[in-house]
Amino acid sequence: MIYNIPYIAAIALILLGLYALIFKRNLIKIVIGILLIENGVNLFLITLAFRQNSITPIYPITGDKSMSLPVPHALTLTSIVIGVCVLALMLSLIVHIYRHYGTLDVRKIGREKE
Template structure:
């Protein structure tokens, strides 16, 4: 049971993130929701590669014994880098939206101006 806690955390994070994206009206909160989903997926990848009592997979300075599987960690690293780029892009778009509307609330944006 105790080993399943990370998986429950993954599900929890993804659901929290999704509900933030769906129900929040503030653009920054939507972005926070997306990053929470991202963390959930990354946690899932890391958990897949972890074995109980394992050490970091560094061959040259390993104390021996079980090592964690490095491939999911490499995947996570890539995913984090992509996540940073996406978050930066989203925030820069939000800056432009805020400059134009003077608000971050999606309900107050609108109007048919170009």
């Protein structure tokens, strides 16, 4: 069980983001929760790529070491760039929502005009 500590760390990051996503009302804090979940998933993929006594998958290799797995690294690279794009779009929409309604509380948005 002690060898599963890195997985537990990634799960803790995901749960922290899920807490902010469920219980907070401010839209900026909800965006922070989404980013925490995304970073937790990236950390989980990176921990899956590790092998004992290994180096990064870049030649030349020295000694009897092995290489860690390259495919999860590549998928994490893709995920990080897509996360930046989604963050930019979310912040742009939040700026528009604040200028239209004058608030960032999710329970008051949409009820101002009635």
